[in-house]
Amino acid sequence: MIDVDALTVRFKTATGAVDAVRNASFHVAQGEVFGLVGESGSGKSTILRALSGLAPTAQGTMRIALPDGQAQKRGVQMVFQDPYGSLHPRFTVDQTLREPLRINGIGQHEERIVNALREVGLNASFRFRYPHQLSGGQRQRVAIARALIVEPHVLLLDEPTSALDVSVQAEILNLLKRLHHERNLTMILVSHNLAVVGFLCSRVAIMRNGEIVEELDIERIRAQQVDNDYSRSLLLATGGYQRKAIEAMGVDTSP
Structure with a gap:
């Protein structure tokens, strides 16, 4: 690979x-x-x-x-060390997860966001929280969800x-x-x-x-x-x- x-x-x-x-x-x-x-x-x-x-x-x-000719910007994703610095402080979790979908032209935003959060152990109530309202572990879960939501x-x-x-x-x-x-x-x-x-x-x-x-x-x-x-x-x-x-x-x- x-x-x-x-x-x-x-x-x-x-x-x-x-x-x-x-x-x-x-x-x-x-x-x-x-x-x-x-x-x-x-x-x-x-x-x-x-x-x-x-x-x-x-x-x-x-x-x-x-595989399948997937573009590198979508197929390769990165999770950074600092969960406090890797999330935009003025973006809600919903905005953070919606942005990569928009950039990559992927549809079904609502369903994908809810599923991505569930996959990393967060329920839908986290969607409209800001980073300062999350613990370090929750922030890192959001960062992982952001990386995985485009299906790399x-x-x-x-x-x-x-x-x-x-x-x-x-x-x-x-x-x-x-x-x-x-x-x-x-x-x-x-x-x-x-x-x-x-x-x-x-x-x-x-x-x-x-x-x-x-x-x-x-x-x-x-x-x-x-x-x-x-x-x-x-x-x-x-x-x-x-x-x-x-x-x-x-x-x-x-x-």
């Missing part, structure tokens, strides 16, 4: 050009959840922004094979739980896992939390200073079987992959 080959993302600064991502390559199969892990500033979120068309690419190629095939998740408290993180993770299975979504999840990545992802790429240093399946992460020294230090810094850490959040870990 997603093919990234030798991607370089370059930004101009006052002191010259900076390569935020260098020569990154990875592939994501249809229906797979792929993780990008690394410390802050390693280039994880920049890759997501490049895939969504929000960051410039200097070199390399990106290919997203959307690819969902890009930029640390979708990091700004939420622990109990709400569990709710959002369970929601994302359910939506992945129900819709057969292809997902890329960016996170610094290995427990979160291990709960959702089947494979992981570890990034450092704009480069992918190692790619491995989640079972090797759980067993702490890594080859790269930085990967090993990252596991040590985060206490490794601890299943009890994700269970302590109240997340359903059953298959």
